[in-house]
Amino acid sequence: MSRQTILPGTTAGGQQTTLGVMGGGQLGRMFVQAAQAMGYFTAVLDPDVSSPAGLVSHFHIQTDYLDEQGLAQLMQRCAAITTEFENVPAPALMTLGAHRPVAPGAEAVGIAQDRAREKAHFVRCGVPCAPYAVIESATQLNAVSDDLLPGILKTARMGYDGKGQVRVKTRDELAAAWTGLKGVPCVLEKMLPLKAECSVIVARGWDGACVNLPVQLNLHREGILAVTEVYEGNIPVALAEQAVEATKSIAEGLHYVGVLCVEFFVLADNTLIVNEIAPRPHNSGHYSVDACDVSQFDLQVRTLAGLPLQQPRQHSPSIMLNLLGDLWQGDGQVTPPWDQVLALPGVHLHLYGKLKASPGRKMGHLTITGPSVDAVRTHALAAAAILGIEAF
Ligand SMILES: Nc1ncnc2c1ncn2[C@@H]1O[C@H](COP(=O)(O)OP(=O)(O)O)[C@@H](O)[C@H]1O
Ligand SMILES: [Mg+2]
Incomplete structure (x- = not known):
């Protein structure tokens, strides 16, 4: 329309x-x-x-x-x-x-919902992804190349936060894992030696204008985003430029309107590999609320309402820590010591108003901003120590 x-x-x-x-x-x-x-x-x-x-x-x-x-x-x-x-x-x-x-439209969301279609789109855009095979039948299972092992079997649909994924080393494990996933359509991906993970958020308007947030460096724990660090030099400049260009071409290829996040792997030799896309704002972009003049949610409003897009400017280095339900002790009943955390400079507390804390549930996040990367890191580590979040 x-x-x-x-x-x-x-x-x-x-x-x-x-x-x-x-x-x-x-x-x-x-x-x-x-x-x-x-x-x-x-x-x-x-x-x-x-x-x-x-x-x-x-x-x-x-x-x-x-x-x-x-x-x-x-x-x-x-x-x-x-x-x-x-x-x-x-x-x-x-x-x-x-x-x-x-915005985004049904077609783009439909592609993001299906890992097989998503990967086919990466191939169409010429952006390298992990070697993979689609497994929808026993024949396809048996035809899988040994080169893809060890690998990760991922359900094609409905996976998130590492759910619907099984790591497999052998063909027997692969067969058992597919049976365990009830034989639903899956993608087997070669397990890659990751040096780092990063993501890029772009916003694309109805007129094709496209702006981006700075590249986010992400640390996952047990398949769930734990820490995002965003400041100059978080990843090499050439890699960052490559990631932004790849994200823009993926958005363009989808005729995308709205906010899109693309997740990448960085390998030991600095090869950039696209992992997956999210047709919406993303957990790794939450820092933009406190550290940028235009946040990913502002961009979502602007794209939806057909308002002008301006390239966001990050005005402070930042580290974002996810607050999972595990931090609420006593079976989810004991509130973490937010007062102690907020005594640190540059700490922004965001809680999502979820009524019940449970392990792995995203309850909120902290964004730490400050005058320098060192200050941000010091205060982020202090906040993590107070809350019992593992250091990074
Ligand atoms: N091919 C791979 N090689 C190595 N690690 C992987 C691979 N695929 C996924 N992972 C790890 O698992 C995490 C979750 O996988 P992902 O495909 O992003 O699923 P989700 O939809 O649950 O976020 C990734 O962020 C990465 O840490
Ligand atoms: Mg992911």
Whole structure:
């Protein structure tokens, strides 16, 4: 659908201009907060009565993602609609997209939902990814080349935070793992020796204009993002430039509109390998709220509303620490000592309003900013020590 600029304020009909989001998790919450800061009303569609975004939105449509009445209500309220997680059913986005501007669109989200289609897109764009094979049948399983072992078997759909993945060393382990995953369509990827992981967030407008955040250096623990470090020199300049160019070409190839994150691996010889894409703001971009003049959520609002995009400027080095439910002791009942952490300079606490802490659950994050990388690192390590987060 072609686009007009959507400005905040009261419409001719006396309604408040409202932006909508499919999904009510923490990413939706931070989108809602950015949209509200610019004067928009917001609507969230999420079945969970206490979803983080639903709790802070003007409107919360509490239905399933495919509920026709829910989708109709969302369209009736909203001038444009975005998504905050990639597993929003593509048919729901198509329904919405027939009547309202929707960014990102169903086609791009559909590709990001499926590792096999995603990898085919990388190949089309000429961006190297890990050697892989699609496994949808016993024949394909048996035909897998030994070169892909040891490898990681990943379900093609619905995986996140390392879920739906099995590491396999031998053909027997591979066969057992595929059976264990109930024979659903999978991708087997060669296990690569990673030196580092990084990600790039771009925002692309309806007119094709594209801006990027600085490259994020990411540390994962047990398949979940733990630490993101963003400052000049976090990765070699040539690599950073390559990652930004690759991300832009991936976005371009998707005719993407909205905020897109691309995750990369860096190998020992500094080869850059694309891992996966997220058709939305990303955990590794949370620092941008506190460390950049335009955050990834501001960019999401701007792309959705057809507002101008400006290249964001990072005004402070930053380190982001994820706060997982493991930090809440006593079976999730004991609140961590935020007062001690906030006594450190440059610490920004973000909690997502989740009612229950459980191991591995993303409850919030800390962003540490400061006048120098050394200061940021010192205070980030001190915060980690107070909270019992492993040093990095
Ligand atoms: N081919 C690979 N070789 C080495 N490590 C990998 C490979 N694929 C994934 N990993 C590790 O597992 C993490 C999670 O995998 P990823 O494909 O990004 O899944 P998710 O959708 O759960 O984020 C990665 O960030 C990386 O640390
Ligand atoms: Mg990932």
